[in-house]
Amino acid sequence: MASENGLPAEIDDLSLADPPSLDNQLSQFRMAWQREIIERQPSSSESSARNSPIDGGITEHNVKELQLAKLSKEDKAKLLFVEGIKAEENGNVLEAVDLYRRAIQLVPEVESMIDYRPVPSARERKESENSVEGCVIEEDEEELDLVAKFMKLQVESKTICQPDWEQRSVHISVLPVEVLVYIFKWVITNDLDMIALENVAMVCRGFYLCARDDEIWRRACLKIWGVNTGKSKKYGGWRNMYIERPHLRYNGCYISKASYVRPGERNVDNLYRAWHTVEYYRYLRFFPEGTILMITSPEDPVKILHKLKHRGGKPQGLLRGVYRMTDNKVTAVLKRVKTEYLTSGYARYKRRLLNVNQNEPERTFHLELEVCNAGRRKYAQMVWTHYSVHQLRRLTGEESVAEFDLNNKTYPPLYFSRVKSYTASADRPLQ
Structure with missing residues (x-):
């Protein structure tokens, strides 16, 4: 019920009281009234309190305090920390420090x-x-x-990629798609380092699309299978053909480790005889054009792998030949490479002595291996299926064949290991 003055009856009855008591009750009523409005409509009450604060009523600071009172301890600390970030961005360093301090006092790890x-x-x-x-x-x-x-996804010639920040020099994004695809062919090199291409494809969406260009994968398939490549429709694309069809890996070596036990000499009293465990490695490296290198050595891979980097290398004990792949079978014929001798007089004399025996047989090594998967690694394992040595005596024309008994102990499977130094530099792009 309202009085003639337009105020509620409760306030009109207070006119009989003393002036100080009336002011106190009016201020309390204003506080309660503003609090009730804020609870019902927080957004409108905050804006009204911010734009036109009432003397003795709720200000913007009081609104924030009321909001904090309703939050949990962690939420209150987060809100204070965020307010501190905003204050620091606006240049209010002192206010930001105070808000940070209050937030850390509530929850020490609030920043995380x-x-x-x-x-x-x-x-x-x-x-x-x-x-x-x-x-x-x-x-x-x-x-x-x-x-x-x-x-x-398809490549759009104008949106290959975009720089994250302003560049002073020419950015790679201005290059057309054709030039970028040509650069990717240099990344693959003529030795088919397709893993490097996949790594480049992870840079951005544009690089990913360019790395899926059909021309790149078509050339890679032709490089591997040649006239027996066939059509890509059977696999749904040239890249799918490369992934699903059995093939060799060229950016590394296939390595196996074998061991055997041999008896040693007896001691002086003939009561003790030593036994020695001999370990050795067998390395196979393939090149896309059909060249194969093979070497057997007791030295660790770190000392041998760099000797197989080039096709024309002549390390001691190297076998070089050609191979052919049919389905998942690899057949190869190799010959031992003659090691280069020094050009000194003694070296020439020693070489003449070695060539005295003209009836020395010429040996060729015939291999047959099967390409298999090594767990989740596709075509990373090679299993021996046949190994023989053919000897031909030049003077008599006699030929003999010696076949080896293949077992997992003397001829264990070879596993592929990538060697980054083989494709660290490129002489030619993928052709």
């Missing part, structure tokens, strides 16, 4: 609980929702697979 990711705007959220809805409406359930989506 803050999510610094930018909040997307309403327009960005709407665009993302529309794009997702469009994918769901237009595509089938099978096409929602991530790999299928990536395979459907």
Whole structure:
């Protein structure tokens, strides 16, 4: 019920009281009234309190304090820390320090609980929702697979990639697609380092699309299988053919480790005889044009692998030959490479002595191996299926064949190991 003055009856009855008591009750009523409005409409009360604060009423500081009072301890610390960040960005260093101090007093590890990711705007959220809805409406359930989506992406000549910040020099994004694909052919090199291409594809979306160019993978398939390449429709693309069809790896070596036990000499009293465990490695390296290198050595791979980097190397004990691959079978014929001698007079005399016996047999090594998967690594294992040595005596024309008994102890499977130094530099791009 209102009085003639337009005030509530409770306030009109207070006119009989003393002036100090009336002011106190009016201020209390204002406080209660403002608090009730804030609880019902927080946004409108905060804006009204911020724009036109009432003397003796709720100010902006009081509104924040009321908000903090309703939050939990962790949420209160997070809010204070975020307010401190905003104050620091606005240049209010003292206020920011005070807010940081209050937040850390509540929760010491509050900084690790803050999510610094930018909040997307309403327009960005709407665009993302529309794009997702469009994918769901237009595509089938099978096409929602991530790999299928990536395979459907296409290169746009003007949007290969964009620099993250302003560049003073020319950025790679200004290059056309054709030039970028040519650069990728240099990354692969003529020895088919396809792993390097996959690593480059992880740089950005544009590089990923350029690395999936059909021309690159078609050339790689032709380099491996030549006239027996066939058509890519059977596999759904040239890249799928390279992945699914058995092939060799060229950016490293196939290595196996074997061991055997041999008896040693007896001691003086003939009561003790030593036994020695001999360990040795067998290395195989293939080149795309059909060259194969093989060497057996007791030395560790670190000392041997660099000797197989080039096709024309002549380390001691090297076998060089040619190979051919049919399905998942590799057949090869190798001959021992003669080690180069020094050009000194004694070296020439020793070489003449070695060539005295003209009836020394000429040996050729015949290998047959099967390419298999090594767990999740595709075509990273080679299993021996045949190994023989053919000897031909030049003077008599006699030929003999010695076949080896293959077992996992003397001829264990060879496993592929990538050697980065083989493709660290390139003489020619993929052709």
